[in-house]
Amino acid sequence: MKVPFFDLASQHALLREPLHKAFNEVAESARFIGGDPVKHFESQFASRLQRPVVGVANGTDALFIALKTLGIGPGDEVITPAWSWISSSETISLTGAKPVFVDVNQYFTLDLVDIARKVTPRTRAIVAVHLYGHLAEMEQLVALCKDHDLFLIEDCAQAHLSSEQGITAGCWGDMAAFSFYPTKNLGALGDAGMVVASTPERAQRARRWANHGGLSKDDHAIEGINSRLDTLQAAFLSVKLPHLDHWNAMRRQHAIQYQKGLNGVGDLTLPLERSGVHHTYHLFVIRTKQRDALQHFLADKEIETLVHYPKALPFEPAYETYGHVPAQFPVSFQLQHEVLSLPIYPELSDAQIDYVVEQIQRFFAQR
Ligand SMILES: *Cc1c(COP(=O)(O)O)cnc(C)c1O
Secondary structure, X not given: OOEOOOOHHHHHHXXXXXXXXXXXXXXXXXXXXXXXXXXXXXXXXXXXXXXXXXXXXXXXXHHHHHHHHOOOOOOOEEEEEOOOOOHHHHHHHHOOOEEEEEOEOOOOOEOXXXXXHHOOOOEEEEEEEOHHHOOOOHHHHHHHHHHHOOEEEEEOOOOOOOEEOOEEOOOOOOEEEEEOOOOOOOXXXXXXXXXXXXXXXXXXXXXXXXXXXXXXXXXOOOOOOEOOOEHHHHHXXXXXXXXXXXXXXXXXXXXXXHHHHHOXXXXXXXXXXXXXXXXXXXXXXXXXXXXXXXXXXXXXXXXXXXXXXXXXXXXXXXXXXXXXXXXXXXXXHHHHHHEEEEOOOOOOOHHHHHHHHHHHHHHHHOO
């Protein structure tokens, strides 16, 4: 049995008609920048979050614009997790500020104890990443940011409609960023992203940043960039958004099936859910000391797995000048050698999950 890591083709086969219709409508309108499809998707997404939003070109731009909207720049330090995708730190550097890496906890999110060690008088903000679909400790982070007068920015690229105590990811901080990269829980058929703001004023400032400083064509109150949500992508996203709750529910169901089958197998550590968190399993990441051997074994059985991520950010060549050492980020350092992402997406069948579970059980039985 083949188990690919992603299977967007089957998702799109089910949505073939509405996606084609969306394409035809935009093509026939011959309006490819802005317009009703963008407004429509923004209003649909805003109503799910109950916060003002601004469609942008991708999730990385959304983070950059969120930071610029809050005035982050040269001389500032911004706290960000050592264990994440590089967008959550490179955008800090792009503003001219300094990314200050903090280690993560057993939930793969910011370690509050390490944050306390790294706050300085120059610290202006914290970028909290809700990695793999699980929220960072938002209640404590909100309190900590209030105490130290810091901005809180949420990276929700892997956490569409995840929540904690019923509060949706993106609604806890001062600003938030979403990505609709094709393989995210809500994905476009290309690049797309969204900025979420805590106030209409911040949303308006973000909109200026995304559109050459203007709210209309010849308005340049400030300098900005060109980062617009593509009209065609907005039309596709409006087709997909109504399915997101169901897709997330399917991911959660698959996670339960994996948990049942893999509990107590070998030396595996399975994903944890902190109490009160509604995890949406963008990724199902297991840990084992025999990661590489297990990955090869599964590849032989036509089960595709990936590593998110092979290297913690502080140890990437991009950050070499900071001279980070493993002892500063012990958890992230260890994760590099232990994490393995199993296939998880709504269209995965029970039989496929059973097959993955069986093969992992077989791998450890042989040892
Ligand atoms: C995907 C991702 C991003 C960036 O999104 P793009 O749309 O690819 O620019 C940012 N942060 C995290 C954690 C991501 O997984």
